[in-house]
Amino acid sequence: MAKDRKPTLTWEREADKDWAASVEIRLALDHDAPLGLADEVLTEAHELVHEEGRPARDLLGDPHTYAQLVADERIPEEHRARIDSHGLTPGERLTASFVSVGISAALYCAFEWLTDGLWIGIGWPSVTLTATVALGVALTGATIATWTAGRLPGARWFAAATIGAVLAGVGVTSLVPDGQLFTVPAPVLILTCLAVVVGAVKFPDTTLDRWFTPAPVDSDDSNDDAWFTRLDGLLRGRHAMPSAQAHGHIREARHHLASTPGDERASDVFGDVEVYALRLSEGPTRTRRFARRQFYGSCALTLFLTVMLIDNLSDPDPSPFWLAANTCSLAAMLWILVNEWRESTTRTTSDPAGPAGPAGSAGSGTPTSPDSPS
């Protein structure tokens, strides 16, 4: 699609401007919207708001929900079927892990530079600890990417390897001799961390995605089993569906296939497995499912921050900076936990009685995405 210059929209109300910004951000971050879609949608919304003379929120509803409806209606199913709740493919997930840890490590090195000077001492404990963190992050990223790719057994193996690597790393770190081996200028370490970030960004996500996507199965007797296993993995891994519900869909699909005359395969009857998994998971409970998953992740992070804070407090000479940083982080996480719990237990506006969708949205309960041949 030819991309024209981004239109400059002038919103008369500050609240409308905020609403438009929220829609644009949600489309970009949550739905990996194609270039130009947000501009197109906001231009339409701007016209409507201008013509009606009413606030955008009154006319079009909550920006988060509106972005979801736009994504459902205007982003092709095939595209949406391959991304997770954060709008990322498995490869992009892995890249995001390395980018996050690279930036965090660069900031940490900069902090050390400011507090301890240009030259940073390197000893066996720091070498083993750094190796442990790097390996732990790589394996954690692989665990998450494999899980969102719907390859659950692989994800379990990566999770076990992560725990093993961290425990081994901590054990080795406590055994290696103390003392300095050599010193390194802090900028070199910062540049090394940034090189990791650049390397992660430059590495093609499509190659990573290929690593995480199972190869197509040949048309033999095991074909349908592989298709159903893949569907189960996608429903539970990518779409955060509870096991019982996912298994119910599998049983129903198997029953349908058994009732179908002829020897049609599951892929003939139900189509592309990723698209079918998306269709089954797009109901009004989707937001709550993802919020619940997010809540569990936040619980683990809160536990980690609590342990860090206890460690700070039990130190006879605690660092005021880290004490303050850990306390603030823990308080923020508790606040996030409360909000995520609320979100995971309350019905959302995408329920049948919710606000009208974007222009032309179908009525309650109508599948919102354009159907494609399958």
Next chain:
Amino acid sequence: MATGPTNTAWTRAALPLCLLGVLDTEEKSYGYALLSRLADAGIEGVKAATLYPALTRLEEEGAVEIEWGAGEGGPGRKYYRITDEGRARLHRDRTAWAAFTGAVASLTRTDEPQSAPPSAHTSAHPGE
């Protein structure tokens, strides 16, 4: 009667209403039987890949409830039953649909009595 290729969007839009309508006439039913009922009524373009997601959505919205039946040497069968909420929605949507089709008819009506009959070669649409 068969739905033509251009009617896919109509079929999808009306599918939840049709499913509620069928379930309202039966104590309970299951996916394959519902598909047959739709086909018997002339809505032949619906595939399993569209039907089950629509039923799942109706279930999540509380319009239908599910019940598992015992399987005969295979996986158990999942039955759908319309709820009171589903009946209320059916009545509401039926009225809205009638008003909508009436409006469309009023806009597309022609006074020419010899208007062309439906195309004889209109065939069931290959898929959704």
